[in-house]
Amino acid sequence: MKSGIARVSVAVGVVALVSGSLSKSAFGESCAGWTPAPGETCVCSDFGPREVTVCLKMDGVTPEENFHFEIDFDCPGCNTAPDIRLFAGNLDWQVWSVNTTTQEIPEPPGDIGVLDAIENTVYGVTLERPDGMPGAGNVKAIIPTSLRIPM
Amino acid sequence: MNGGTITGNIETLFVQQNLSFGDGGLATFVIEGELQGNATVPKLLDVTIGSLGTSAFLNADTIIEGGRLQIGPQLGACATGAPATKKMVQIDTIENGAALIFDGNLSANVSVGAITGGQFIVEGGVEDVQIVIGNMSSQSNPGGVTFGSSASGPCPFFGELVINGTLPAGTSVEFNGPFDATASIGMVGQSIKGTMALKAGGAGTIVAGGVGLSGTLTLAEGASSSFSGSVTLVGLSIGGILETTAGADLEGTVTFPFSIGGTVDVDGDLGKNGRILIGGDSLGSVVVGGNQRGSIDVGSNIGSAGSIAIGGNLTGDIHMGGDMLGSIDVKSLARGGRITADGLGDGPITVKEGTFNSTFIHLNDGLGAGGSIVIDDMGGAFDAGGSVQIGPDIDKYAPMPPVVFDGCILIKDDLSGHIDVNGCHAADTADLNVCVLGAMKGTISINQDTCPDPVGLDNSCINPCP
Numbered sequence: 001m002k003s004g005i006a007r008v009s010v011a012v013g014v015v016a017l018v019s020g021s022l023s024k025s026a027f028g029e030s031c032a033g034w035t036p037a038p039g040e041t042c043v044c045s046d047f048g049p050r051e052v053t054v055c056l057k058m059d060g061v062t063p064e065e066n067f068h069f070e071i072d073f074d075c076p077g078c079n080t081a082p083d084i085r086l087f088a089g090n091l092d093w094q095v096w097s098v099n100t101t102t103q104e105i106p107e108p109p110g111d112i113g114v115l116d117a118i119e120n121t122v123y124g125v126t127l128e129r130p131d132g133m134p135g136a137g138n139v140k141a142i143i144p145t146s147l148r149i150p151m
Numbered sequence: 152m153n154g155g156t157i158t159g160n161i162e163t164l165f166v167q168q169n170l171s172f173g174d175g176g177l178a179t180f181v182i183e184g185e186l187q188g189n190a191t192v193p194k195l196l197d198v199t200i201g202s203l204g205t206s207a208f209l210n211a212d213t214i215i216e217g218g219r220l221q222i223g224p225q226l227g228a229c230a231t232g233a234p235a236t237k238k239m240v241q242i243d244t245i246e247n248g249a250a251l252i253f254d255g256n257l258s259a260n261v262s263v264g265a266i267t268g269g270q271f272i273v274e275g276g277v278e279d280v281q282i283v284i285g286n287m288s289s290q291s292n293p294g295g296v297t298f299g300s301s302a303s304g305p306c307p308f309f310g311e312l313v314i315n316g317t318l319p320a321g322t323s324v325e326f327n328g329p330f331d332a333t334a335s336i337g338m339v340g341q342s343i344k345g346t347m348a349l350k351a352g353g354a355g356t357i358v359a360g361g362v363g364l365s366g367t368l369t370l371a372e373g374a375s376s377s378f379s380g381s382v383t384l385v386g387l388s389i390g391g392i393l394e395t396t397a398g399a400d401l402e403g404t405v406t407f408p409f410s411i412g413g414t415v416d417v418d419g420d421l422g423k424n425g426r427i428l429i430g431g432d433s434l435g436s437v438v439v440g441g442n443q444r445g446s447i448d449v450g451s452n453i454g455s456a457g458s459i460a461i462g463g464n465l466t467g468d469i470h471m472g473g474d475m476l477g478s479i480d481v482k483s484l485a486r487g488g489r490i491t492a493d494g495l496g497d498g499p500i501t502v503k504e505g506t507f508n509s510t511f512i513h514l515n516d517g518l519g520a521g522g523s524i525v526i527d528d529m530g531g532a533f534d535a536g537g538s539v540q541i542g543p544d545i546d547k548y549a550p551m552p553p554v555v556f557d558g559c560i561l562i563k564d565d566l567s568g569h570i571d572v573n574g575c576h577a578a579d580t581a582d583l584n585v586c587v588l589g590a591m592k593g594t595i596s597i598n599q600d601t602c603p604d605p606v607g608l609d610n611s612c613i614n615p616c617p
Contacts, residue, residue, distance in 0.1 A: 095155075109158045127155030127180065138159030138184065142166070 034098045034107070037130065041065060044100070045073045045082065051100045052110040054082055057130075059092035072113075081111035081140060089117075091124040096135040109137040116143050160184035160204075166192045195220050203259055208239045214249040214269065226255040229299075229306035230276025232331060235260055245269030247290035256306065257282075257298075266322075268292040273299065276306030276328060286316035287345075293321050299328030305351055313337045318345045320365045329353040332380065342386070343368050352376035352399055361386030362393055362413060370405075374398030374419065387411035387435065394418065400441070401425040410451070411435050421445045421467065432473070433457045443467045443481075443488075452494065453477040464488070475500070475514070475522075484510035484537055491515075495555060496522040496541075499616075505533025508568060513540045517555030517574070523616040527563040535562045535593070542573035542598075551575050551601050556583050561616035565589035575602035582609035586616070 034053045036042040041063045044053035054071055056063045063069055068088040072078050086093060097110035117123045125142075127135030161182055179197045187204035193212040199221045203209070214220050222240070238259030245251055247268030256275035262283045263271060268290030277298055287294045299306040305328035312335070318324065322345035330353030338359035343366040352371030361384050362368050370378035370393070378395060379402035387393060391413035395401055402422035405415065410431030418440040421427070425445030427437060434454035437447055442463035449471045453459065457477035459469055465481045465488040474494035483504035484490070489511045490500060497519030500512065505527055512524060518541050526535040542554035554574025566587045576599065583606055585595055599605045 111159065125155075127157055134156035134158045134181070134183070136155075136157045136159070139157050139161040139164075139182075141163035141188075142161070143163055 034100070038062070040130070043071045043082075045079050052080055052082060053098040053100055054084060054110070054112070055096050055098070056084075057094050058088065058090040060090075063088070075113065077140075078113050081113040081138065083113040084115045086115075086117040086123055086125070089122050091122060093123060093125045094130070094135075095125060095127055096129045096133075097137070098129075099137065106131075106133060109134045111138045111140075112136045113140045114143060115139065115141070154179040156181040156183065158183045160187055161190075162188040164190035164192065199223075203238045203240070205236045205238060207259070208237075208241075210241045211243070213244045213246060214242060214251060216246040216248055218246070218249045219252065220250070221252045221254065223254045226275040226301050226303065226306070229301075229304070229328070230256040230258070230278045230309060232307075232309035232333065233258065233278045235278065235280040245271060248292045257310070265316075266294045266296070268294050270294075271296045273297070274301045274306075275299065277308045277310040277334075279333065280310045281313065282310055283313045283315070287314065287322045288319055289321035289345075293323065294319075295322060296324045298326050299351075300325070301327075305329075307331050307353070308334050308355075311335045311337065314341060317341050317363075318343045318347060318366070320344045323347070326350060326353075330355045330378075330380065340385075342366065342388075343391075348372065349378060350376075352378045352395075354378070354380035354403065356380055357382045357384075359384050361388060362391035363388045364390035366390075367392045367394065369394050369396060370401065370403075371395040371399035371419075372397050376400075377402045377419070377422065379403040379422075379424065382406065383408070385409065387413035387415070389413055389435065392416060398441070401427075401445075404428065406430075414438070417441075420463070421447070423467075425467075433459070433477075436460070439463070443469075446470065449473070453479070453498070455498070465490070474516070474519075483507070483533070484512070486510065488537075489513070495519050496524070496558065498522060500524045501528050502526045502535075503529045504531055505564070506535050506537035506568065508536045510537030510568075511540070512537065515543050517541055518558035518560075519555055520557040522558030523561065524559075525561045525563070525616050530563050532564050532589075534565045534567045534589075535587075536568045538568055539570045540573065541571070545573050545598055551599065553577055556606070559584040559614075559616040560586070562587045562589065565592050566595070567592040569593050570595045571598060572596070573598045575599055576604060576606045580606075582607035584609050584614065584616070586610060586612035588612060588615075 040057045042055040072083040098107045099110040178192045178195050181199045183201045185202045185204045186207045190209045195214045196218045202224045241262045243264040245266045249269040251271045253273045257273045258278045260281045264285040266287045307328040309331045324347045326349045329351045330349045332354035334355035336357040340360045342361045342363040344363040346367045348369035350372045377400035382405045389412040394416040398419045400419035401417045404426040406428045408430040412434045415437045420441035421439045421443040423444040427447045430450040432451045433449045436458045438460045440462045443461045443465045444467045446468040452473035453475045455476045459479045461481040464485040466485045469490045471492040475492045475496045477498045479500045484506040491513040495516040496514035527533040552574045
């Protein structure tokens with residue numbers, strides 16, 4: 001693990017937003033798996049075969065859902081591997097997914113669907129928990145240039 | 152990605168470099184599972200991928216100086232020669248001190264544009280895949296390629312290696328496991344000036360532009376290994392070496408379509424199926440440390456600085472299409488062994504011990520002033536039991552052909568075989584210098600019937616061959 005040592009930017013072309021998911025909770029309201037620390041934002045699914053909690057933080061500000069990022073739990077397969085889209089250009093995004101169904105301590109990594117970002121700006125993303133544990137289990141794609149159809 | 156770890160699989164990964172990062176935007180991450188689809192990453196610093204899925208396509212610009220791309224899984228059993236899948240790894244440059252490492256067997260096609268002081272390492276075996284390397288060079292670190300280097304035992308190479316540039320001095324390509332009969336190396340028009348070694352020998356096919364000055368191509372190492380494949384080298388420059396070492400045998404064919412100036416050194420035997428074919432002149436040296444059962448064929452001349460030395464018994468063939476102007480040195484000519492030249496013998500042919508019957512030394516155009524044949528040179532009481540013929544075969548229906556005999560023949564023990572000198576000696580004025588120090592049990596025949604200026608035989612041994 002060499003988090004923070006090396007960075008690669010991600011940039012995307014023109015994209016449009018999708019609507020947010022209704023079946024989720026934010027800021028740890030009912031996310032049993034992870035209690036966010038100051039500066040972190042966590043969003044979890046509370047249905048499906050397992051519960052996945054996705055947390056994010058960035059440099060300088062506590063990320064706000066649907067403003068700095070969005071998470072989609074509704075797309076096919078997203079209830080267990082949510083899609084994540086970053087809006088705010090930031091060099092120090094940190095993203096991690098936690099699987100809370102096993103009730104293991106520490107919690108095993110959760111899955112992520114498509115991780116992408118919008119706008120032609122600079123992103124630096126580290127898939128890692130704050131304690132240095134792996135940031136994700138399976139990941140469908142990290143494609144900052146993906147284009148979504150408006151809904 | 153700045154970094155981090157994915158413990159599972161990833162289907163697609165696309166990363167763009169942005170130089171606005173203080174460190175130049177270098178990728179550092181770990182995928183513990185499988186890369187299943189396409190991954191595009193510009194500059195890699197430290198990336199680990201657990202394994203490649205059957206349709207994985209990893210495309211990276213550069214593994215930067217001191218960086219590393221490590222791809223699993225760890226080696227289980229060695230490769231068995233399975234055909235290539237759709238897997239592809241494409242790297243533009245492996246920079247100085249950087250490394251592309253496959254922990255286990257390589258089952259993906261690999262393309263590397265340039266290795267500039269970096270290393271490409273496959274710990275396990277290589278399946279039936281294609282590996283293409285553009286250019287190789289050394290910087291402060293040597294550029295190198297290593298296959299089958301697992302500590303648990305060397306693994307075989309079944310693939311095709313193509314190198315489109317010269318292998319410069321200081322660079323190396325190393326095969327630690329056997330080079331399978333289906334394997335190949337293609338360096339068409341490109342020279343080996345560094346080192347290429349098939350440490351465990353094998354078979355397969357090697358084609359290269361040549362071995363240049365300071366270059367070495369090792370086909371097998373160790374008494375228990377041999378090379379039985381096919382090698383074609385357009386050239387072998389002065390200072391260039393093609394070899395087997397530590398007693399390894401050559402059982403295959405080495406072909407030089409043109410002349411060579413370097414060294415061919417087979418430390419073990421040149422086996423029954425071993426062949427060294429030199430299309431032009433041999434201006435360097437050919438050495439067989441053990442016995443020669445196969446053949447050495449020089450299409451034209453052995454040059455004045457050229458030599459052939461056989462440390463053991465010669466039961467195969469040494470043939471020159473032209474003149475023998477250098478030297479030939481063998482331990483003994485055993486049954487069936489032959490040294491033949493279609494041209495003139497104008498250098499020393501030395502047999503340290505004896506010649507057995509059914510052996511043959513033949514210099515078709517004769518023995519020049521610098522030519523000599525010495526048998527039992529070590530004085531070990533070995534007979535000259537074979538045949539020596541100076542001059543062409545005689546056709547009784549044709550005029551007697553010309554022959555030259557300005558050199559000498561020396562038998563240091565008994566002559567129990569035959570010496571025949573055939574032809575007319577137009578320019579020879581002295582009697583023929585043939586000295587037998589031991590008993591005369593065989594024959595010396597000077598066949599010059601109908602020749603206008605017949606010569607005599609000087610067997611006084613007053614001026615024997617030096």
